[in-house]
Amino acid sequence: MPKITFIEFDGTAHEVDVPAGGSVMEAAVSNNVPGIDADCGGACACATCHVFVNEAWMDKVGERGDMEQSMLDFAENVRTTSRLSCQIVLTDELDGLVVDMPEAQH
Amino acid sequence: MSQAAAIDQQRVTDTHDADAWRDPWSLPLESLDPARAILFKENVHEEYFRRLRQEDPVHYTADSEFGAYWSITKYNDIVAVDSNHKVFSSHKNIVVGDAPDEFYSPMFIAQDPPIHDVQRRAAQPAVAPTQLADLEALIRQRVCTILDDLPVGEEFNWVDRVSIELTTQMLATLFDFPFEDRHLLPYWSDVATATPSTGRSDVTFEERNKVLQECLNYFAQLWHQRKNEPRKFDFISLLAHDPETKDMLDNPMEFLGNLILLIVGGNDTTRNSISGGVIQLNRAPEQWEKLKANPELVPNMVSEIIRYQTPLAHMRRTALEDIEFQGKQIKKGDRVVMWYISGNRDEEVIEEADKFKIDRENARRHVSFGFGIHRCMGNRVAEMQLRILWEEILNRFDAVEVVGEPERVLSNFVLGYTHLPVILHAK
Ligand code: HEM
Ligand code: FES
Numbered sequence: 001m002p003k004i005t006f007i008e009f010d011g012t013a014h015e016v017d018v019p020a021g022g023s024v025m026e027a028a029v030s031n032n033v034p035g036i037d038a039d040c041g042g043a044c045a046c047a048t049c050h051v052f053v054n055e056a057w058m059d060k061v062g063e064r065g066d067m068e069q070s071m072l073d074f075a076e077n078v079r080t081t082s083r084l085s086c087q088i089v090l091t092d093e094l095d096g097l098v099v100d101m102p103e104a105q106h
Numbered sequence: 107m108s109q110a111a112a113i114d115q116q117r118v119t120d121t122h123d124a125d126a127w128r129d130p131w132s133l134p135l136e137s138l139d140p141a142r143a144i145l146f147k148e149n150v151h152e153e154y155f156r157r158l159r160q161e162d163p164v165h166y167t168a169d170s171e172f173g174a175y176w177s178i179t180k181y182n183d184i185v186a187v188d189s190n191h192k193v194f195s196s197h198k199n200i201v202v203g204d205a206p207d208e209f210y211s212p213m214f215i216a217q218d219p220p221i222h223d224v225q226r227r228a229a230q231p232a233v234a235p236t237q238l239a240d241l242e243a244l245i246r247q248r249v250c251t252i253l254d255d256l257p258v259g260e261e262f263n264w265v266d267r268v269s270i271e272l273t274t275q276m277l278a279t280l281f282d283f284p285f286e287d288r289h290l291l292p293y294w295s296d297v298a299t300a301t302p303s304t305g306r307s308d309v310t311f312e313e314r315n316k317v318l319q320e321c322l323n324y325f326a327q328l329w330h331q332r333k334n335e336p337r338k339f340d341f342i343s344l345l346a347h348d349p350e351t352k353d354m355l356d357n358p359m360e361f362l363g364n365l366i367l368l369i370v371g372g373n374d375t376t377r378n379s380i381s382g383g384v385i386q387l388n389r390a391p392e393q394w395e396k397l398k399a400n401p402e403l404v405p406n407m408v409s410e411i412i413r414y415q416t417p418l419a420h421m422r423r424t425a426l427e428d429i430e431f432q433g434k435q436i437k438k439g440d441r442v443v444m445w446y447i448s449g450n451r452d453e454e455v456i457e458e459a460d461k462f463k464i465d466r467e468n469a470r471r472h473v474s475f476g477f478g479i480h481r482c483m484g485n486r487v488a489e490m491q492l493r494i495l496w497e498e499i500l501n502r503f504d505a506v507e508v509v510g511e512p513e514r515v516l517s518n519f520v521l522g523y524t525h526l527p528v529i530l531h532a533k
Contacts, residue, residue, distance in 0.1 A: 037470055038470075039471065040185060040471075041471055044189065045189040045477035045481070070191075070478075073227070073479075074226060074479065074483075076234050104235035105235075
């Protein structure tokens with residue numbers, strides 16, 4: 001069961017344990033972590049699940065996909081660490097992952 | 107009935123039993139043509155889509171007044187088409203009918219990357235979340251003024267006094283448009299959308315051209331003025347200062363097209379969600395009672411209103427290559443229509459989809475804003491306007507009572523109302 005920490009824009013941290021296999025977005029939504037809207041339910045088609053991956057984890061989470069890149073092109077305050085959390089699949093290797101959340105999802 | 111509606115009805119009644127078109131279950135499946143504007147005006151479209159979702163979710167209509175087209179009717183199929191812009195192109199028509207050449211003006215909603223991307227990015231900061239936070243107080247103040255001016259206990263048309271007035275004021279703000287001239291905006295929007303390609307054509311081509319030329323001239327002036335001032339966060343200033351769009355005025359049709367997009371995009375859609383909410387809450391009085399008892403449900407209800415209304419019935423794409431989709435062979439060049447109004451009633455994704463429920467779980471999971479790179483740019487503005495409106499209605503009134511049948515727009519694209527008689531009851 002990988003553990004993930006979501007840090008809200010105001011600094012509030014939420015630690016959740018979730019089974020491997022799902023996405024980081026699902027981990028947030030199923031544990032009622034606020035701030036991830038996920039309007040498209042994980043289809044990489046809305047960009048309302050935007051997170052910033054903690055630098056230390058950048059290598060492990062993999063690369064943005066093509067469509068993910070296209071959607072991020074229209075998100076606000078995108079950084080090099082930006083990802084759509086529905087596109088990060090949880091593996092045991094990601095146990096301890098930390099992600100920050102933007103001020104608002106657009 | 108308008109002339110176009112009369113002709114269409116005539117055409118339909120000529121070919122079937124007088125009222126057969128009202129009941130799609132009585133027609134041969136392959137003949138179903140859900141793009142006829144009259145179906146939406148008469149509010150009989152729902153059964154067409156119910157049958158298609160059940161029996162032929164990816165449906166081909168070989169012969170229609172708009173030419174042949176595919177209908178995509180299920181939620182997940184719509185998401186798949188909408189987010190596959192490499193195969194399903196937005197260039198250069200996004201409604202079922204092709205715009206005649208003389209009506210064509212390029213706009214980024216009807217472009218593919220890279221043109222779409224640079225133009226959207228230039229305009230987008232006007233409606234970014236941080237920008238909206240600054241606008242909230244202003245909008246609330248205007249909502250309050252509009253509501254406080256309304257007569258209590260006396261019939262009036264909600265569409266004119268509230269839906270149109272509020273969206274117009276919002277648009278004026280997003281353009282930083284001279285406030286006293288704001289009524290030009292919905293006027294231009296109405297003329298711009300009166301094209302035969304959506305089944306709505308009550309303005310002649312000459313009239314339309316003349317009016318849109320006036321619109322262009324007006325905005326050209328604003329453009330020159332904004333260009334010489336420091337960059338601000340209104341649409342015109344943003345476009346005039348962005349390196350990618352600063353020469354847009356040199357291509358007046360493209361400038362006009364994008365103006366139309368920004369005016370129309372925010373106009374009919376939000377307007378009809380405002381009217382639609384009143385209608386839905388009157389049809390389901392227990393939901394109105396629930397709302398009064400639980401005002402914190404407003405944001406969730408706003409999403410439900412937008413789902414239920416589906417202000418834009420469809421968006422259309424054009425296939426750039428042959429592709430097999432859900433067992434059907436879509437050919438290069440085919441028109442592919444995503445019926446959002448149908449996706450929003452898909453029981454496989456949305457439980458009890460025909461019901462209006464203000465406390466619906468996952469209310470944000472609807473297709474009214476589309477998906478993918480063209481997903482509505484103004485969705486947060488629209489939601490904010492509706493949220494503030496309903497918060498302030500709850501502060502003032504015991505009920506907004508609908509006292510007559512609403513009149514619907516004749517269009518297969520804009521789903522909405524021209525007339526909604528109501529009486530307000532004081533708290
Ligand atoms: C309830 C209100 C609204 C609804 C239902 C709505 C619906 C839509 C839909 C269905 C699309 C196309 C999505 C797609 O092709 O996947 C769209 C695009 C767009 N909307 Fe809205 N809209 C609303 C309000 C607004 C407002 C208030 C504005 C601006 C002030 C706006 C501006 C736009 C723009 C500029 C686009 C083009 C985006 C692009 O092509 O990248 N909309 N909208
Ligand atoms: S949930 Fe829509 S893009 Fe991730």
